Amino acid sequence: MLDRKENTAFFHETLSFWKDLTQPQKNMLLQSMVKKNFVTGESMRSGSDNCSGLFLLQSGQVRAYIVSESGKEITLYRLFERDVCIFSASCMMKNIAFDIFVEVEKETQAYLIPISTFSKLSKEALSVQAFTNELMASRFTEVIWIMEQALFMSFDKRLALFLIEQSNIEESNSLEITHEKIANHLGTAREVVTRMLKYFQNESMVSLNRGAIEILNRKKLEQLTL
């Protein structure tokens, strides 16, 4: 059970249905929630065999991705502080028939709302169902955006977008990320990433060092994405 005072403000802000719950429902939620810590690289969920419940991120960063039969990956979306990981509760949702994997990118602290609790609340409260709907709609929107990028956008644009996004997340122009990891984010092969990064380097947009990419000309990169 959680320390109430510490947390209710946080839940009020992040769970849109919190204010609509009755006091007994709030108590049930608080009593069943568990705080979990994840280290970088850890899996928060792997495939459909793992259905622990909803994770509410208090701090950290995770990425959700799909994997092909041959092991190719593509990132669907990333979650940060105050985001809710819904597909770790997908067994509860009828008609979800795909596997989304979730990997911890930065040490993460999260509250777990166990599947039994969330399932019970969903049957009792309209606002909980509405919350699930809104969350699913957000993720759907992100996935469609990634799909449009992957299908309709040239790879130089996609890579430039990724580097800018990554630099925003890290709040730095120096990105410590391997070409392999970028390939896994973008659903392509490492060689394709390396080739394009070398082209960016020839154009003086980035400089490549061992295990790091330095953004030299952010403006030129941004122009590429227009």
Place this chain on the structure above:
Amino acid sequence: MLDRKENTAFFHETLSFWKDLTQPQKNMLLQSMVKKNFVTGESMRSGSDNCSGLFLLQSGQVRAYIVSESGKEITLYRLFERDVCIFSASCMMKNIAFDIFVEVEKETQAYLIPISTFSKLSKEALSVQAFTNELMASRFTEVIWIMEQALFMSFDKRLALFLIEQSNIEESNSLEITHEKIANHLGTAREVVTRMLKYFQNESMVSLNRGAIEILNRKKLEQLTL
């Protein structure tokens, strides 16, 4: 207003929330529903500016697709008799921020549940929210499947899968469809489709005629998809 006797059985079968509605709610639904006819090629919905409500297909066939800035298309899913088109009500759903287009492939008869009615019911009935959740989860699953195909599957496999699916829908081995239309379904260029179809013809899997594709060796096509 609809003729009750004719339709309640159909709604009972297709709308999972029907049995949970009160009699006044059922009456409201019946009174506001409108029957619509669409001809082949007609748009059921184009982009976000069009938000009429939920369409419940009584007969016919439609396809939902996205379009790139340059006009490239890819089919996300198809709907048939008894399916419900949910993205024609997306303005009602918070956090949906993408445009799905819906095109009528075969003359379609559909009931329209106007947005105002569906919105009112969603606020009153938990089972209506659950219905939306399940519908969105189904479409999400289909979109992830298409994304996996488009990103991770070789084009010969994808085209073979499409021809087999199309032949199942048409219940015929003779498909009257242009290479252009297939390209729009699969998110690629016409030339790519033509090239692969010619390869299939050389391998005696299909024969190509003016405006039609004849499947000659279904088994061989199916083996390609494994």
